[in-house]
Amino acid sequence: MTPTTPSTPTRGGLFWPVAPARHRVGARLFRTLVGLGFLYQFGILYGQRAILFGPEALSPYDDFVAMFGTAHVSLLALSPSEAWFELVYHATLLVLGVWTAGFATRWTTPLVWLGVHTIHARAADIWDGGDNLMHIVLLFAVLLDLRPAAAVAKESPAATHREEEGDAAPVRVRDVLHNVALLACAIQVCIVYVVAGITKLGGKYWVNGTAFYYVLNSNEFGFSRSLAPIIWNSPVVLSVMTWAPVVMQLAFPFVYLFGSAMSRRVLVLTAISFHLGIFALMGLETFAVFMIAAELLLLSDDDYAFVRRVFGAVRSLPARFRGPGRHATDHPDRPDASGASGPGTTA
Secondary structure: OOOOOOOOOOOOOOOOOOOOOOOHHHHHHHHHHHHHHHHHHHHHOHHHHHHHHOOOOOOOHHHHHHOEOOOEOOHHHHOOOHHHHHHHHHHHHHHHHHHHOOOOHHHHHHHHHHHHHHHHHHOOOOOOOHHHHHHHHHHHHOOOOOOOHHHHHHHOOHHHHHHHHHHHOOOOHHHHHHHHHHHHHHHHHHHHHHHHHHHHHOOHHHHOOOHHHHHHOOOOOOOOOOOHHHHHOOHHHHHHHHHHHHHHHHHHHHHHHHOOHHHHHHHHHHHHHHHHHHHHHHOOHHHHHHHHHHHHHOOOHHHHHHHHHHHHHHHOHHHHHHOOOOOHHHOOOOOOOOOOOOOOOOO
16 A cells, blocks of 8 residues: 555545554644633632532532542542642642643643543533533543644654654554544544434424524523524524534534545534534533534644645735735835835935
8 A cells, every 4th residue: 555645635534543643733732722721611710619629519528429439530539628629629720731731741631631520520510511522532632642743853853754754654653542542532523413413303493493593592502682683583594503503413423534535624614613603602612612622633634734725825815916016115206125215206
């Protein structure tokens, strides 16, 4: 089999894992966005940490300890000491900061999972759903190579060009483990989508195209009452905005795993746009951030190169429309760079 180069897109999200590490750019973006999401989540609750997560929290501590080993393995169940709680909480914040910055990711990734699980398990009912996906994906991420590009380059002289060599680069055990974990993350995201889509099909409001009306009209998740009627007063718009997520979720595993490179890019970027809408319109900030982070992980390095080329082409459009005409510095009535006066000025 002839090795492919980074410029040769992989058809579908499935690939043979015995290859150089893939999706390195997505892995770094995943680490950064997830880390920032958890730091934000725990940061905004910092002032209420004792009443939510401490030994005297709203959730009875004895019941929490009784579930240790079955529902969770939270470190907070090991001691009812207030000092222990403060140590664990602040150590989790410290580890998250180090991990988000990209330091010692091989060792800090399992600590991030443990710290996040420890805090989340103490108040399991207050989160918005993105935490469930992250608890699973972070377990897989223990095997991902989440190091910054600079750290990879410093590993050895050969590693400096490893990412540029693509499938022609030598394969290491670490690369194979990274790729296996990457496939596990992709399959987990596909499962989330298809289960969500199937679940929606069981709801009559999703089937009849009116579910988005109730989302818009919700006191908990709705948005501007002045904008919402624009959508729900149009049956076509309302139906499209209700059915489009269902179609995307049901199609996601098939298009991502078996579709062409272009269809995969369109699908993942559509999913990211969908969660940006949830972020802006429903106020589920961390849920949207964690889902987008998982979706960024699914884009290959070729996909990111394609997106950069598209943005570069869009940015160059104004210059193309201006054509080969004179630049502002070529105006005859303005001094040139040397300070000489043009013909329209007086010496």
